[in-house]
Amino acid sequence: MSNSNHQSSSVGLVVRGLRKSFDGQEVLKGIDFEVRPGEIFVMMGPSGSGKSVLLKHLIGLEEADAGEILINGESITTPEIAAKYRMALVFQSGALLNSLTVGENVGLYLTEHRLKSPGEIQQIVAEKLEDVGLREAMNKMPGELSGGMKKRAAIARALVIEPQLILYDEPTSELDPLSSVVIGNEILNLNRRTHVTSFVVSHDRDLAFGVADRIAVIVDGRIVTIGTPDEVKNFNDPLVQKFLHADFKRET
Ligand SMILES: Nc1ncnc2c1ncn2[C@@H]1O[C@H](COP(=O)(O)OP(=O)(O)OP(=O)(O)O)[C@@H](O)[C@H]1O
Ligand SMILES: [Mg+2]
Known part of the structure; x- marks a missing residue:
């Protein structure tokens, strides 16, 4: 097991006022959140809400129109600062050769x-x-x-x-419920063993409530609420409740 020397090197991530438009359409409408060192933070929201675009900003694949991204208080807009920290992305597809x-x-x-x-x-x-x-x-x-x-x-x-910061893009997409639980446990165990700060982007409600220390709900480019799983579950907002309780309707 490689449970060596990570504890002291967990990093915190802060995103402030992040905005991004594509061809006049604003996709990120001022995103603010903080991931504390060593926690599992899940960004959950429906399709098209801006999760992948946000992730692309974190790994430097997109440049924001406004706002900033800080790791341990340092803006990562310069490559020198970004290179100081070990950040890993687990791709949605796995992307194995x-x-x-x-x-x-x-x-x-x-x-x-x-x-x-x-x-x-x-x-x-x-x-x-x-x-x-x-x-x-x-x-x-x-x-x-x-x-x-x-x-x-x-x-x-x-x-x-x-890594000091690990980012997961839809880690359970295309998996059956049992395999999803296995992956969720992997994310959880890894975090508890190494204290790697973990940021998960997903529309999987079971995963979010199963692994998160805190959850942010993003709808249409805005964060609607941030809190513990219990706080989010009880957050009395129609957008959040609609996403959390979306269900099939069978005509009788
Ligand atoms: N490079 C781009 N150019 C133009 N529009 C884009 C670009 N990338 C994303 N968008 C738009 O931004 C919006 C948010 O997309 P994003 O991929 O972040 O959604 P998502 O929350 O990751 O959805 P899903 O859960 O389906 O993965 C969508 O309307 C998408 O069409
Ligand atoms: Mg996506």
Whole structure:
């Protein structure tokens, strides 16, 4: 288990007044929230509410029209500051390379950057796969894995940089309910073991209420409420309640 020296290095994330428009259509309408060091924070909201656009700003793929993003109080708009912190994104699709084994995928970053000897890389990869319960899949090809295993391999790959902040994009999309719970537990265990600050973007209500220390609900580019799962569940707002209780209607 790689439960080494993370405790002291958890980072806090602050987003203030973030705005973004595409072709005159405002998608982020002034987003404010704070993720405390070591917590699991879930940004939950319906399709099209701006979750992925927000995530793109956090990893530097989009530039905001206004507002700021701070890690440990430092604005990450300059590459020098952004490079100071170890941030990992677990992609929605897993994004594994099909021509490499699972182990090679997990170790790819270290291999490409020649950061360690092959023996050390082998050891780190085994450790990270062990952390997500995939040790036996090291020599398999991605095509031989189930959807849930692919997501776990993607988490293992994110772990090789020993992240201080881990971002998950829809970690349970395309998974059955049981596999979703397995991934949720993985997110939870990883956070409790390493105290990595965890930011999850999802429209999965069960996941949000199952793993979050705090939840923000985003609707149409605005955060409607932020609180503990209990506070959000009881928040008396039609937009929030509509999202939380959306259900099928059967005509009789
Ligand atoms: N590059 C872009 N150019 C123009 N519009 C965009 C761009 N990226 C996103 N949008 C628009 O921004 C809005 C929010 O999109 P976003 O992908 O953030 O939604 P989401 O909350 O992630 O939804 P989902 O839950 O379906 O993933 C949508 O109306 C989308 O069409
Ligand atoms: Mg999205």
